Amino acid sequence: MSISSQLQRIFADQPQLQAALLSSLVDYAHEAVGLVSDTGRLILLNPAFEGFLKFPAQDLLNRRLWFLRSLNGRRGISSQVQQALIEQGVWAGEYRIQTGLYDFRDIMLTLVDLAQNLDAHSGDASYTLVIFHDLSQQKHQELQLKQLANFDKITGLPSRQLFSEKVEWLKQNQQNFKFGLLCIDLDGFKLINDQYGHDIGDKLLKKVAMRLSSKMRSEDILSRFGGDEFLGLVHHVPDDPQLLAILLNRLLAAASEPMTINGIKLQVSCSIGVTLADNHAFESVDILLRQADHAMYQAKIEGKNRYHVFDPAQEAWQKERHSHFKRMREAMHLDELRVVYLPIVSLKTGELKGAEALVRWQHPEHGLLDPRHFMPIIEDHMVEVELGWWVMDRVLTDMQQWQTLGFDCRVNVNVSSRQLEQGDFNERLFHKLSHFNAPQPFKLELEILESGVFESLPDLSGKLNELKSHDIRLAVDDFGTGYSSFDYLRKLSLDSLKVDRSFVANMLESAEDRAILASMIALGHAFHLDVVAEGVETLEHAKQLQTMGCDYAQGYGIAKPMPANELMAWAKTWSIVSFG
Template sequence: DFYSTICQTLNATNYWSGEVWFHRKNGQEYPTNFTVSAVKNDTGKVSHYVILFSDITRLKEHQDQLERMANYDDLTNLPNRTLLRDRLSQAMVRSHRNAESLAIAFMDLDGFKAVNDTYGHDLGDDLLIKISQRMKAALREGDTLARFGGDEFVAVLLDIKEADDCKPLIERLLQAAASTVDLDGNLMQLSVSIGVTLYPKDGADEDQLVRHADQAMYEAKQAGKNCYKLFDTVLDEEISTRLKTIENVGSALSKQQLELHYQPKVNMHSGEVIGLEALIRWRHPVHGLIPPLEFLPVIEGHKIALEVGRWVINEALSQMSQWGQNEIHIPISVNVSPFQLQQDNFVIQLEELLSEYPEVPRSYLELEILESSALSDISQVTATMNECHDLGVLFALDDFGTGYSSLTYLRRLPAHMIKIDQSFVRDILEDPDDLAIVQGVIGLAKSFKREVIAEGVETIEHGIKLLNSGCVLAQGYGIARPMPASDIPAWINKWKSGDAKTSFRLI
């Protein structure tokens, strides 16, 4: 067939070129670069052929050497990153074809740097060679062990039917790395930390699979080394979702999709509107109005949370300024996250914002902090609160009763207002324990000369029970739901003249 192909090509083109192997006299095969050219006479017929060939053994050896250098590690003779990626791609195709899984194990030797520092790089290289040979021997035929770089290795383990199938192989790798090595009388013993991810359960591409195994390896390091950890795809999805939410909130802030709604706070005895609580909302172009619990906890601890927190305070001050021009003078309270409150420059930034609105009385801004956040670092929080208090800003202790404050803490915190958490207020009509807690908080507030307000007042009956218990300030759906700033003036006018106010003027 080979020679017939040459003849067909010559008849068609009068030329053929290719690689042909011959035998030397000693029987050894050698490659040649072989060309055949047809020579025609005056009548146009082929009179003879000219054949040229040259021995390309050295060229082939050089090509093989270059190919090996491109695909194998010089020190260990293991596949390098390039060949690893090719082997992994082939393994992924095979995995789909056979409906089986494969495991990618990322390995980092524990304590190898100390060997290099103590004994030198030559002995360190010898140690790498020995350990890599042992780890390769621990694997099955068909599996791949590659050197990823330095003291890092990656293994591709085929034919994994279930997650537990790779456990014996991983344990053999751990044992191989931990076995004592004798190098010129120096007994060396290291260990290895291994991270493992399973494909296609982890449906990433080749590069991402290796990165996921690398992430799991760092978990093994943190767990004490000389062990392995499986990559958690669920946790990774949660992290990815969090990062996406953080990015989207940042985009929402820049695109002015965030807005404040305001929930009135009233004196149930006099009917006076004593203030408003600013509550953030995200007006998403696709999902509509998104409540804060769906995105604020996600961004807490991230830089964007500080930007959002600053925006909220600025927006509240701006709104008070606008209302003031229309003779609507009403305090606004804003929620401050623990992360925001504990920033070293919080007071400085607050003063900058206040200075931008000199027409707004500083006492009209109230900062609400969670009781639990106040207890995280009582000394720092108290100092920050005192500095803000010196600026004229007031504080309220939010969700009181959920953080198990001691009386000492309550006495130390310079908060003028205590907010009873709605989880206790909601069931005071049916649950004697919740009623007792609410009455206890009211008593504490009076003892420490603090004002007290109840959240979650949903009905007239809740208001009556609270008034009879000595609490006159309240907010909740029974009074008003949070509403856009544009609705507040009309609501205040309606409250002042309507039946709702009369219904809550109970005593």
């Protein structure tokens, strides 16, 4: 039975109750509600409508609404909107209206043709219900996060993503020219950061960034890569190597100039790796970054405080990389890899929500290695895809074993964009799930890097929707470090948003980081997503995140990664712990 039929039955003999209900719904609604006659004039409005437009009721009643007029057409409505009202009786869409001389507000505007939505018409009169919801705060949060994605919060320099886009745009230039990509790493920064703390370290990074920027030409770009690394883009590199050397030596001198911060005299230097390419001939930004990074490490080996230009004729590093691929495949075959689980707990109850599967390498010579020592080498290669499936097999095996012991736990598995883009990914995953034939469906959540989601959005949306139809949850990992567009939050049926640890680390000392976190949490909740904070190192961090409304947390302050056979015992002891 439709709600309209139910209301007609309830109010059949109680017209006064019907009027009271309608009046209460309109008067106390947070959304602005108004009624427009067939002449386009406003004949009824609620207090929220009056307050939003910042005009008293007497100035609005019996007037045509200017934001409807701006849509053009009959009764102030465009032909497209009018057609929707005729066919469906309702139209909704995002819209920007002017509420003051210099005040513009983003709204979700809904128009309802009441005649189309009534079982019986009342004469020839036609009325349109106007409802709008204020999107200004959500848009502000999106803008703030876009700024965060495009520019480094410490130095104000362009982010790595914006830098990569600038390099890719060089291909669109009609001119042919040579350009240089620089990888700049500070020498001695870690010692200063460890000795004097992050505040001094951040100020040093900011000052070095200003110095390096001042030595770059106006058409060149300097970006912060992360940590104490910077990237440089040098347009139109001259054929004479001595001219490029002048710029590089200026950068070396600028970085090594002594400075005083908070009364402390400090000095660092930098090592610069350089790779040169033609703007229409380079294969990818990632390859250029690897080449520049390789050259930078060569500069460090040669003594630091110098630069090294990558020589394409020397392919030893590529051969070395292929030997790493071979060794990683051997590690999978010889069962040297381990899957461990990092608990994810509720900040409301303290209970175990799930666990993230992480891979470790029990190297026969170097001991237990975390992913930092081997994942960057295999990134964006088929070996990365093979490792992803190896991890998935181990996770499903562990989950089946847990079920036989009466332990049911959701597991988050990281999936690279390269693996997800494989044409048979869904089919292969569904086959694996059916192969295990577990007593209960596995609770699986796939974590995808924010950059991977955005880069492949047009191709992945259908694939992700199919995964959702099989009760597989989807999470965006390292949120806030990737892309400036948040369209994917609207277009994809996601479940979780995982805030990168870099925003959690300094939240207790930094009001700016707390404000950024608050915006991320609010944005996640606006899209009905669970928000998970990564890198929670202390109970104080957890309590602060709980106060801010964050849903879940993971990090060494809660528990370190542990083998599958230890997670059950840990969950029993942890379940009684509360953050309250």
